[in-house]
Amino acid sequence: MKNTFYIIAIIFSLLFITSCSDYLEKEPDTELDIDMVFQNKTKVEAWLAGVYSGIPNPGIDWLNRHGWEIFGDDLTASSRWQQWDWKNLPKIFGEWTPNTSWDGSYWNRMPQNIRQAYIFMERVKALPDSDLPQSEVDNMKAECRFLVAYYYWLMVKTYGPIPFQPDYIVPSDFELSDLMVGQTPFDEIIAYLDNEMLEASKLLPASYQNIEKYGRVTSVMCLTIRAKMLLFAASPLVNGNDWYVGHTNDKDQELFNTTYDPQKWVKAAEACKLLLDLAEASGYQLYKVYNDDGTIDPFTSLESMWWTGFQEGNKEILFPYSRIHDDDNFKYYSSKAITPEFGGGGGLGVYQGLVDAFFTENGLPIDDPESNYVENGFSDSKEVRNTAWKGGTGVEGEVTFSGTYNMYCHREPRFYTAVSFHGGWYPLANRKYDFLRNGLDNNYTHDAPQNGYLVRKKIYPTDSPKTGSWKWRQVFLYRLASSYLDYCEAVNEAYDTRSAREDALVYLNMIRERAGVRKYTLDAVSLNDPNFITVADNQDAMRDIIRRERRVELCAEGTRWDDIRRWKIADQLTEVSGACYGMDFSGTNTSEFFNRTVFQTRVWKNAYYWFPIYIDEINKNPNLTQAPFWE
Numbered sequence: 001m002k003n004t005f006y007i008i009a010i011i012f013s014l015l016f017i018t019s020c021s022d023y024l025e026k027e028p029d030t031e032l033d034i035d036m037v038f039q040n041k042t043k044v045e046a047w048l049a050g051v052y053s054g055i056p057n058p059g060i061d062w063l064n065r066h067g068w069e070i071f072g073d074d075l076t077a078s079s080r081w082q083q084w085d086w087k088n089l090p091k092i093f094g095e096w097t098p099n100t101s102w103d104g105s106y107w108n109r110m111p112q113n114i115r116q117a118y119i120f121m122e123r124v125k126a127l128p129d130s131d132l133p134q135s136e137v138d139n140m141k142a143e144c145r146f147l148v149a150y151y152y153w154l155m156v157k158t159y160g161p162i163p164f165q166p167d168y169i170v171p172s173d174f175e176l177s178d179l180m181v182g183q184t185p186f187d188e189i190i191a192y193l194d195n196e197m198l199e200a201s202k203l204l205p206a207s208y209q210n211i212e213k214y215g216r217v218t219s220v221m222c223l224t225i226r227a228k229m230l231l232f233a234a235s236p237l238v239n240g241n242d243w244y245v246g247h248t249n250d251k252d253q254e255l256f257n258t259t260y261d262p263q264k265w266v267k268a269a270e271a272c273k274l275l276l277d278l279a280e281a282s283g284y285q286l287y288k289v290y291n292d293d294g295t296i297d298p299f300t301s302l303e304s305m306w307w308t309g310f311q312e313g314n315k316e317i318l319f320p321y322s323r324i325h326d327d328d329n330f331k332y333y334s335s336k337a338i339t340p341e342f343g344g345g346g347g348l349g350v351y352q353g354l355v356d357a358f359f360t361e362n363g364l365p366i367d368d369p370e371s372n373y374v375e376n377g378f379s380d381s382k383e384v385r386n387t388a389w390k391g392g393t394g395v396e397g398e399v400t401f402s403g404t405y406n407m408y409c410h411r412e413p414r415f416y417t418a419v420s421f422h423g424g425w426y427p428l429a430n431r432k433y434d435f436l437r438n439g440l441d442n443n444y445t446h447d448a449p450q451n452g453y454l455v456r457k458k459i460y461p462t463d464s465p466k467t468g469s470w471k472w473r474q475v476f477l478y479r480l481a482s483s484y485l486d487y488c489e490a491v492n493e494a495y496d497t498r499s500a501r502e503d504a505l506v507y508l509n510m511i512r513e514r515a516g517v518r519k520y521t522l523d524a525v526s527l528n529d530p531n532f533i534t535v536a537d538n539q540d541a542m543r544d545i546i547r548r549e550r551r552v553e554l555c556a557e558g559t560r561w562d563d564i565r566r567w568k569i570a571d572q573l574t575e576v577s578g579a580c581y582g583m584d585f586s587g588t589n590t591s592e593f594f595n596r597t598v599f600q601t602r603v604w605k606n607a608y609y610w611f612p613i614y615i616d617e618i619n620k621n622p623n624l625t626q627a628p629f630w631e
Contacts, residue, residue: 231271346448547567
């Protein structure tokens with residue numbers, strides 16, 4: 001009976017195996033006795049690949065299946081793509097109930113991967129005659145230990161408190177009552193996962209020299225997720241949020257601690273610093289490309305980071321996604337931002353709020369009186385900067401054409417490498433973008449930039465679905481700049497002191513230096529200082545600049561949704577909870593087009609801070625408590 005159950009489990013698991021690297025690309029036989037599986041190295045590796053298969057794909061998953069990029073206020077997909085079953089789009093318009101399906105389906109999928117990991121750890125053994133030594137087995141088990149914790153964390157981050165039975169494999173002779181488990185309080189789950197990730201990190205290397213193992217779990221990956229988890233756990237959504245008073249489980253335990261605990265920020269800061277110290281000692285660093293004169297070329301650095309692999313010198317990658325034969329991992333995302341002329345969807349844009357969030361050339365936000373920002377009218381000369389980048393006009397060093405709308409002139413480099421705008425350069429077509437109605441890039445259908453913008457970030461300039469020309473790129477979930485910003489936030493919240501703020505600015509300024517904008521200082525400097533901008537020496541001012549930096553540095557990378565949730569500000573953001581703006585894509589000339597126009601209206605309910613437990617699960621298990629405000 002027990003072996004029969006295992007056979008069913010492995011058949012199910014192996015249906016979904018996708019390789020994590022060359023090492024994990026193994027094709028197993030499925031109808032095997034469990035003992036036979038773990039006596040064969042190839043099948044052991046295949047089982048491990050099945051455990052890895054739960055890692056979310058930052059291409060199609062974050063964009064469509066899971067919806068992270070759509071739920072936040074970075075990327076806006078054409079609302080009319082709903083006719084092709086974009087199930088996450090109706091959710092942003094308020095059409096979301098506990099009956100609504102979700103393709104991410106963590107509630108069902110993650111326990112399957114977790115179960116396979118536990119079976120693996122229980123059954124795997126050294127096979128000396130097959131070149132599978134005990135040292136490799138120990139590494140594999142440590143990888144699975146982390147993946148179990150990571151998958152649990154993905155569930156908790158999505159649904160809040162969940163039924164939690166670590167180290168438990170459902171026996172073959174289980175009773176139905178064994179499965180009728182209520183939720184465990186949020187903080188208890190976090191404490192357990194914290195320890196598991198930390199302990200797993202102690203058993204794994206910081207990186208692998210063997211290229212075939214690239215993508216396997218490292219100590220750096222363990223500590224990256226641990227730090228991000230503790231940052232979330234310290235944030236306002238789950239640290240002292242009185243919304244959730246009385247939200248209890250079947251044992252009448254409060255599922256959230258609604259009393260603010262400042263020590264959670266201390267713990268998060270310490271976790272972030274532990275990661276950064278290990279990463280930097282192991283050779284991880286921000287990816288930079290330099291000009292001939294030795295200065296950083298921010299344009300080329302920011303753009304080429306996405307198609308420069310770890311083995312090619314991009315040591316910024318902390319958590320790679322290495323299913324190298326998974327075509328969806330970047331082609332799906334890219335094709336949605338490429339115009340129909342070249343076989344793309346042409347409707348994946350960015351919100352006007354993101355356009356406005358980028359700093360000006362002098363490093364100040366556009367709402368700062370000293371930023372020199374001009375919104376209306378057109379430039380009377382081309383803009384030239386010190387860069388080898390050709391993405392501005394097709395000519396090296398030129399960033400904008402003469403006659404460019406002023407809103408898009410004299411902005412920071414990250415803007416130009418993240419946003420495609422009317423009158424900007426379209427490398428694939430070897431011309432300017434034309435987003436006017438019935439123009440070359442606006443057919444005024446579902447496949448058109450609905451608010452006058454397309455996303456540019458992560459899009460290789462000459463990728464073409466029409467010709468099947470795709471530039472290989474290293475896809476990854478998290479990079480060092482993200483963890484720098486995690487630490488900046490955590491240390492600022494943990495310690496309201498000048499020394500803490502100075503520490504935060506060290507890392508914040510590394511990011512700004514690479515981005516080609518002036519750095520911050522707590523000291524008074526001239527408004528015209530070419531190197532520094534003075535920021536007030538207080539916690540609130542630091543919080544503001546850190547959040548602004550996260551907004552632009554990490555845009556379109558899947559983190560914004562988590563940020564606006566954990567900060568508990570989603571209900572306050574216009575483009576998440578109300579009118580969404582852009583340029584008027586119905587305009588047939590520039591005077592009509594260049595007007596801030598509402599192109600859609602979103603609906604927000606505070607229930608949306610957590611995904612609901614699907615109603616069928618509630619009906620099957622009466623001990624479950626539905627997520628807050630979904631009753």
